[in-house]
Amino acid sequence: MDLFIHQVIAGFATGGIYACMALAVVMIYQAIHHLNFAQGEMAMFSTYLGWQLLAWGAPYWAVFPLVMAISFAGGLAIERIVVRPIENAPVLSHVVIFIALFAIFNSAAGFIWGFTIKPVPSPFGEGALYPGAPIGKHQAGMLVVTMIVLSLLWAFFRFTRVGLSMRAASVNPESARLVGVRVSLMNGLGWGMASAIGALAGLLIAPVVFLEPNMMLSILLYGFAGAVLGGLSSPLGAVLGGFIVGIVENLAGTYIPVIGGELKLSIALFLIVAVLLVKPAGLLGRRTVQRV
Amino acid sequence: MSAILEVRGLEASYGDRTVLRGLDFEVAEGGVTALLGANGAGKTTTLRAICGTVRRRGEIRFAGKRIERMPTESIVRLGIAQVPEGRGTFATLTTEENLHLGAMTRPNGRDISLDIERCYSIFPRLKERRSQQAGTLSGGEQQMLAIARALMLRPKLMLLDEPSFGLAPMITKHIFEILAEVKRESGVSMLIVEQNASLALRFADQAYLIETGSIVMSGEAKIIREDEGVRASYLGY
Known part of the structure; x- marks a missing residue:
């Protein structure tokens, strides 16, 4: 039983990261109705920026908000410069743009910082939270920070005019335009916020998975799984899905001997396929009905 | 009476398909103008053209100001509220959130909550449904919500697209009574598009008949209403 509880708690900690990625994916999906698979690479690039600032001697707690702010501006810029002009283009154009963004960020990071794996220190310290604790200091810190940020986001969407x-x-x-909402600006904000959330996820997970240009590949896959599980039309569902994926991943890795550490990633794919077969709209998602 | 909305030579098209072929019409300050016509005549497109959600050419003056080149968001800020066809509510947001959105272009303040209370006194049903998702409301309630949301803008001109759309006759009657009351109280001007011609002609002061993108007849609503020939050939009742 102890092992079970430990694994659930540990699952929660990584689940928070998946929840952030899932939320980032859903926010962009809500804006443009396409899955941005460069999301992970954008987050990875942000994480490198953070690492660079740390290497230059900036204090960790200044790096955090600064990198998030830079990522916000970056996301907004990407929306304005490359996504906006192809707003009404067919799906394939979007796919090509996302592949391009993926390749650009991935190679740019490798070009600037090299492909060797870099350790990133944890701001929360090493070791267990307390002797015999189920999770480490870093995982606990990760969980607290993601919970705070997710609550702030919830409050933002629930209580502010911009969020509404x-x-x-x-x-x-169309109705939003008719009440005077600047829809394209809102889409830009969505990209900016998604990038900032991705940056947060990257910075928090970097001490666990180490820093390298492909670090976010599996994280994004888990994020996708979380988003699909919770429902691509529901930010709350995405967050919930992210946490569930984190827990399921950990439990499966522990209790199903065949899976172990190596096959963990396939759980994400299995989840995606299973959800699409059984409940395509996801746990909290709405089925979209199109009037023709 | 001066015109709050003047439209001259309005043309609009979807891609290659021309839908409006040079419409001229007016809405008097504080008056109600009805656009009548069969399905596909271009009534809805006319409202879209005024709000700039479809590509348009020609001259559109609102309170003396040219608006045909403005983006939708700016046109709304001038005080033109559209009640879209099929109601266009924000289905997953609550009734109250929908109302707040109607006032999005106004500065945030206490009078917004006062206006929401006012909407609730006009439509008590909406108050009962205030924290319910708009998509779960009945057709009549959604139409009330769409009208209430438009009122939240404190509009100078309301564009109403088929307020009777899909509603039972009793509810339609109720909606029109409320619109008449709103007009009496706030003096807002209205441009209303309707398939239900007899209903619209009783409500409006002026009426225009559109057929395949052109105006074929115009005049005072009560005269058109009593014209047997018009009734037989265009209005079908």
Whole structure:
């Protein structure tokens, strides 16, 4: 039983990271109705920026908000410069843009910082939270920070006018325009916020998975699984899905001997396929019905 | 009476398909103008053209100001509220959030909550449904919500697209009574598009008949209503 509880708690900690990635994916999906698979690479690039600032001697707690701010601006810029102009283009154009972004960020990071794996120190310290604790200091810190950020985001969408406008723009863009919401600006904000959340996930997970240009590949896959599980139309569902994926991943790795550490990633794919077969809209998602 | 909305030579198209072929019409300050016509005549497109959600050419003046080149968001800020066809509510947001969105272009303040209370006094049903998702409301309630949301803008001109759409006659009657009351109280001007011609002609002061993108007849609503020939050939009742 102890082992079970330990694994669930540990699952929660990584689940928080998946929840962030899932949320980032869903926010962009809500804005443009495409899955941005460069999301992980954008987060990875942000993480490198953070590492660089740390290497230059900036204090960790200054690096955090600074990198998130830079990522926000970067996401907004990407939306304005490359996504906006192909707004009405077919799906394939979007796919090509995402592949391009993926390749650009991946190679740029390798070019600037090299492909060798870099350790990243944890701001929360090494070792167990307390002697015999189920999770380490870093995992605990990760969980606390993601919970705070996710709560702030929830409050933002629930209680602020900008948050309400962003939701309106994604639910019904035409009506949103008719009440005076600047839909394209809201989409830009969505990209900016998604990038900032991705940066947060990258910075938090870097001490665990180490820093290298491909570090976010598996994380993003888990994020996708979380987003699909919770429902691509529901930010809350995505967060929930992210946590569930984290827990399931940990439990499966522990209790199903065949899976172990190596096959863990396939759980994400298995989940995606299973959800799409059984409940395509996800746990909290709405099925979209299109009037023709 | 001066015109709050003047439209001259309005043309609009979807891609290659021309839908409006040079419409001229007016809405008097504080008056109600009805656009009548069969399905596909271009009524909805006319409203879209005014709000700039479809590509348009020609001259559109609102309160003397040219608006045909403005983006939708700026046109809304001038005080033009559209009640879209099929209601266009924000289905997954609550009734109250929908109302807040109607006032999105106004500065945030206490009078917004006062206006929401006012909407609730006009439509008590909406108050009962205030924290319910708009998509779960009945057709009539959603139409009320769409009208209430438009009122939240404190509009100078309301564009109403088929307020009777898909509603039972009793509810339609109720909606029109409320619209008449709103007009009496706030003096807002209205441009209303309707398939239900007899209903619209009783409500409106002026009426225009559209057929395949052109105006074929115009005049005072009560005169058109009583014209047997018009009734037989265009209105079908």
